[in-house]
Amino acid sequence: EDKVVQSPLSLVVHEGDTVTLNCSYEVTNFRSLLWYKQEKKAPTFLFMLTSSGIEKKSGRLSSILDKKELFSILNITATQTGDSAVYLCAVPYAGNMLTFGGGTRLMVKP
Amino acid sequence: GAGVSQTPSNKVTEKGKYVELRCDPISGHTALYWYRQSLGQGPEFLIYFQGTGAADDSGLPNDRFFAVRPEGSVSTLKIQRTERGDSAVYLCASSFIAGGTDTQYFGPGTRLTVL
Numbered sequence: 001e002d003k004v005v006q007s008p009l010s011l012v013v014h015e016g017d018t019v020t021l022n023c024s025y026e027v028t029n030f031r032s033l034l035w036y037k038q039e040k041k042a043p044t045f046l047f048m049l050t051s052s053g054i055e056k057k058s059g060r061l062s063s064i065l066d067k068k069e070l071f072s073i074l075n076i077t078a079t080q081t082g083d084s085a086v087y088l089c090a091v092p093y094a095g096n097m098l099t100f101g102g103g104t105r106l107m108v109k110p
Numbered sequence: 111g112a113g114v115s116q117t118p119s120n121k122v123t124e125k126g127k128y129v130e131l132r133c134d135p136i137s138g139h140t141a142l143y144w145y146r147q148s149l150g151q152g153p154e155f156l157i158y159f160q161g162t163g164a165a166d167d168s169g170l171p172n173d174r175f176f177a178v179r180p181e182g183s184v185s186t187l188k189i190q191r192t193e194r195g196d197s198a199v200y201l202c203a204s205s206f207i208a209g210g211t212d213t214q215y216f217g218p219g220t221r222l223t224v225l
């Protein structure tokens with residue numbers, strides 16, 4: 001059965017800190033890994049990673065995939081209070097449906 | 111352009127009642143997915159449609175749950191004889207095509223509370 005595990009479960013930092021969120025996975029027929037940010041209810045798409053070792057970057061957020069070790073990390077530099085959210089990692093299985101990890105709840109204090 | 115929309119945003123019902131939750135996907139997206147998210151957990155897959163047909167309903171927890179997409183656009187998730195354990199946020203997502211490398215975009219969800 002496909003499995004996605006995220007760590008830590010929760011994290012509290014102060015504005016300006018850098019954080020690293022982890023996602024490990026076990027999935028047959030890997031195609032991609034996705035990161036989402038969930039603030040209220042709607043997960044909003046951040047990154048899709050398909051190739052190992054290639055960093056995706058968007059502003060202060062970046063993510064990289066290691067297909068050999070079966071994990072991905074999401075980095076956020078110079079954190080702001082608006083980064084407070086649950087960050088979800090997911091992998092598609094059977095080509096279509098997403099298996100999600102339990103999420104990492106990030107709180108950024110002023 | 112408009113994203114995925116879901117109505118109602120909140121629904122409170124009593125145990126044993128019937129509820130319908132609606133999802134309007136992004137225009138042109140052929141694949142539509144329903145997920146359920148319990149408090150403190152990641153979303154769990156329920157059912158997905160490719161066009162009008164349910165391509166995979168393996169995530170539906172039991173036969174009280176049913177979903178339709180009669181014209182290949184709007185979908186309705188129907189729950190009969192609701193139970194307190196059905197309380198969760200029901201999320202809908204759509205993608206242009208169904209495939210492992212095609213991004214799913216989520217709606218704001220419907221928070222269902224069964225008293």
